Amino acid sequence: MSLRKKNILSGDDPMAIDEAVRTLKEDSLVAIPTETVYGLAARASSPNAIKKIFTIKGRPTEHPLILHIAKIQDLPLWSSELSNDAHVLAEKYWPGPLTLVVRRNNKVCDEITGGRDTVAIRCPSHPITTELLIRLGDAIVAPSANRFGKVSPTSALHVAEDFADEINVILDGGECSIGVESTIVDCTTNPPQILRAGAITAEKIQIECGITVASASGESRASGMLEKHYAPNCAVELVSDRKDAETRLSQLNRDGRSGEIIDFGADLEMYAHELYSRLRDADKRLVDVVIAVKPSMSGIGIAINERLKKASNAA
Numbered sequence: 001m002s003l004r005k006k007n008i009l010s011g012d013d014p015m016a017i018d019e020a021v022r023t024l025k026e027d028s029l030v031a032i033p034t035e036t037v038y039g040l041a042a043r044a045s046s047p048n049a050i051k052k053i054f055t056i057k058g059r060p061t062e063h064p065l066i067l068h069i070a071k072i073q074d075l076p077l078w079s080s081e082l083s084n085d086a087h088v089l090a091e092k093y094w095p096g097p098l099t100l101v102v103r104r105n106n107k108v109c110d111e112i113t114g115g116r117d118t119v120a121i122r123c124p125s126h127p128i129t130t131e132l133l134i135r136l137g138d139a140i141v142a143p144s145a146n147r148f149g150k151v152s153p154t155s156a157l158h159v160a161e162d163f164a165d166e167i168n169v170i171l172d173g174g175e176c177s178i179g180v181e182s183t184i185v186d187c188t189t190n191p192p193q194i195l196r197a198g199a200i201t202a203e204k205i206q207i208e209c210g211i212t213v214a215s216a217s218g219e220s221r222a223s224g225m226l227e228k229h230y231a232p233n234c235a236v237e238l239v240s241d242r243k244d245a246e247t248r249l250s251q252l253n254r255d256g257r258s259g260e261i262i263d264f265g266a267d268l269e270m271y272a273h274e275l276y277s278r279l280r281d282a283d284k285r286l287v288d289v290v291i292a293v294k295p296s297m298s299g300i301g302i303a304i305n306e307r308l309k310k311a312s313n314a315a
Contacts, residue, residue, distance in 0.1 A: 008156045011128035011171040021135050023169045029053065031145045031159045032132060033173025034124040036097050036182050036198070037152040037276070038159050039068070039142030040167070044078075050111040050141055056166055059148040062114040065141040066099050066182075066223055067121045070133035078121060078139065080105040086187040088209050095125035097178055097199045101186040101222060112141055118188055120222055128173040143223060144181065145170075151232050151279045151311075154179050158280060179273040180303050184222045185213060195222040197303035199272070229310040232279040235289045236312040245291045252289055263293035268301045275304060279311065 009016035011033060020030045024041065027049040032041045040057065042049035044067050054061050067078060072094045076082065081103040089100060104112075104119035113119050124130065133140065144152040145159045145167075153159045156172035183198030185205075194202055195216045202213040224230075239245045245261045252259035262278050264271035282290050292308050295301040 007160050007165075007167060008170045008172050011173040016169075016171060017128070017132055017135060020132055020169050020171055024049070024136055024138075024140070027052075028169075029056065029167055030132075031156070031163075031167050031170040032126075032129045032140075032142060033156070033171060033176065034068075034126045034129055034142075035177045036124075036180060037154055037176055038145045038156065038170075039129075039140075040145035040159075041068070041140040041142040043136070044108075044112065044139035044141050047109045047111045050109065053141065053143060054111075056163065057143065057146070057148045059143065061111070063148075063220075064114045064116060064120060064222060065112050065143050066184075067108070067112060067119055067139050068129070068133065068142050069121060069123050069139050070130055071095075072123055074123075074139065075100075075102075075121060078105060078108055078119060079103055083187050083192075085192050085211050088211060089185060089187070089192075089205070090123070092209055093200055094123040095130065096123070097125070097182040098122060099182045099184040099196075099222075101184065101188060101195065103188060116221065118186075118221070120184060122182055126173055128171055132171070149229055149231055151230055151276050151283075152181065153280075154273075154276050158277075161280075175273075177273070178300075179276060180300070180307055181224060183303070184224070186216075186222070189214075193217065196224040197306045199300050199303065201299060201302055224310075228313045230276075230307045231311045231313070232283045232290070234279075234282050234287050236279070236308065237289055237291050238294050238308055238312055239291055240294060242293055245293050248289075248291050257288040258286070259289045259291055260287050261291045261293065264295070266296070268295055268299050268304065271295050271304050272300045275307065
């Protein structure tokens with residue numbers, strides 16, 4: 001039986017969601033689709049299941065996880081204190097690609113937060129995962145469903161390629177519509193800080209909510225804040241324009257090395273949607289160097305540039 005047939009179940013099938021719920025209640029892990037990337041899910045109320053995430057991903061236990069809830073009304077169930085900014089942002093952008101860091105309550109176990117007094121929470125908009133959460137009657141924690149520090153998955157097949165027989169249930173919800181991880185905003189600071197860029201930008205928040213959001217400062221305290229992350233096996237080099245990319249590609253070819261250019265011009269949404277798939281495909285074809293043309297620093301281009309910088313570990 002092929003990997004796809006054995007592990008990947010159609011999320012449109014109610015029986016598949018029922019199986020995923022049973023698997024989670026048995027303290028096993030399930031891969032889930034979201035609008036950003038695929039997640040590796042465990043029940044939020046099961047420390048034993050959560051520990052399995054760290055083991056299978058090779059993730060440091062002090063690196064906090066993001067808790068996912070079914071609806072905005074569940075936010076107070078996991079937090080001891082919510083600022084006005086947190087309320088405003090949740091009302092405006094949930095369900096959607098925004099994670100809020102808030103004060104945790106006693107219901108949140110240390111395994112989720114790395115022992116911190118804050119917890120990152122989001123309400124995803126993918127209908128399959130929303131249905132799963134409702135049927136489960138619990139929150140889940142769900143970092144990206146890939147090896148720690150590597151390229152995030154944006155399809156069910158990506159998850160199966162990474163974990164083979166280590167995950168019994170992978171819910172297929174199609175390709176992720178956005179393709180890069182959620183924006184993370186720390187609402188416990190004044191002003192709030194963006195800890196990870198995503199589709200919802202500081203400019204967008206300022207315009208739509210009247211909230212000024214600062215850049216991140218202080219210790220690494222959320223997913224994606226490490227200097228090296230989202231990295232394929234091949235080298236990633238960043239250039240400013242297509243001409244520089246083609247010059248570098250010619251140089252690589254003269255040196256007997258293989259290279260590939262990633263460039264989507266002004267189409268930032270397509271760049272975000274395709275970036276991780278292109279990096280994964282380059283690894284499968286054993287490309288030596290991916291040459292990425294940096295997109296404009298506007299809209300989701302800010303998040304793309306952040307991911308590219310971490311993938312290349314560029315200074």
